[in-house]
Amino acid sequence: MASTVIGSGITIEGEITTDDDVVVQGTIRGKLTAKDGVTVEAGGVVEADIVSGPAHVAGTVTGNISSTDRVDLQHGARVVGNVKATRITIADGAQFKGNVDMDV
Amino acid sequence: MAADVTVIGRSSVVRGRISGTGSLEIAGRVEGEVSVTGDLSVEATGLVAANLSAQRITVRGGAIKGDLTAEEGIVLEAGARVVGDLIAPRVAIAEGALVRGHVQTGGGGAQKSGAATKKQPAPFQRAATQPSMSGKNGPVTSRQPPATSIAKAPPAPTPPQPPAKKSAPANNTMPRGSILAGTRPQANKAPAPVVPVLKKGAKATQKKRA
Structure with a gap:
């Protein structure tokens, strides 16, 4: 419990700020800031900059992803934007267009 | 869905x-x-x-x-x-x-x-x-x-709203009636302050209820 879930039929236009996990099955436009993890599930659409802890993407993200932890682009993910994280994985079958910024 | x-x-x-x-x-x-x-x-x-x-x-x-x-x-x-x-x-x-x-x-x-x-x-x-x-x-x-x-x-x-709505028109109609009756021109000046006073009163009653 306690986490925030955006269901598949729901669209949020605006700003989301949370200390919890966020699971996105629907659509977010605006800005997404989470202290904890963000999961964009298959079918989820995020047209927003994401600032989060660990991020797992299997859906569509248009915007920059900035994570204090890791970013996993899973099979079926479609990401257009820059990714900044300490660790990044891009799975086979993930689409990605943008820059990668890691602390080296 | x-x-x-x-x-x-x-x-x-x-x-x-x-x-x-x-x-x-x-x-x-x-x-x-x-x-x-x-x-x-x-x-x-x-x-x-x-x-x-x-x-x-x-x-x-x-x-x-x-x-x-x-x-x-x-x-x-x-x-x-x-x-x-x-x-x-x-x-x-x-x-x-x-x-x-x-x-x-x-x-x-x-x-x-x-x-x-x-x-x-x-x-x-x-x-x-x-x-x-x-x-x-x-x-x-x-x-x-x-x-x-x-x-x-x-x-x-229900009570907080109807009194405010009812009281305002009631006071608007009163001066109009007096104007039509041909009373003093001061009646034209009087209604202007009366309405804000009642609005303040209405707010006060709402605050009391809060």
């Missing part, structure tokens, strides 16, 4: 518009506008500054500032605090719930909680037009709650 429940967690803040199909549960803060086709529930930790629109709205607690519009029914449980209008075919306000606003119920035969058959928007539109044709909503609200819950709060929300 409809099976998916959207949850705004207790530490989450959403500023903007939430819309779409499915159900929504608010345990955090929402500012903006909420419009969903399924059930909408506001938990005890929820803080909402938005107009809410849904099939059914259940307020289990928390505070809402904004109008609530449901196509089927609104339930305010004990601990709920609502500042805003309630519009639905059926409205239930439990003892311990606080409401300040206009309440509009209606819909033929929708007075009992068992009438959950109305899922289409059409009956709601009928429900919206009927009370306005029948006139004042005070009797409707007092009749409504006994079907579902104890009527303690309903008398409270």
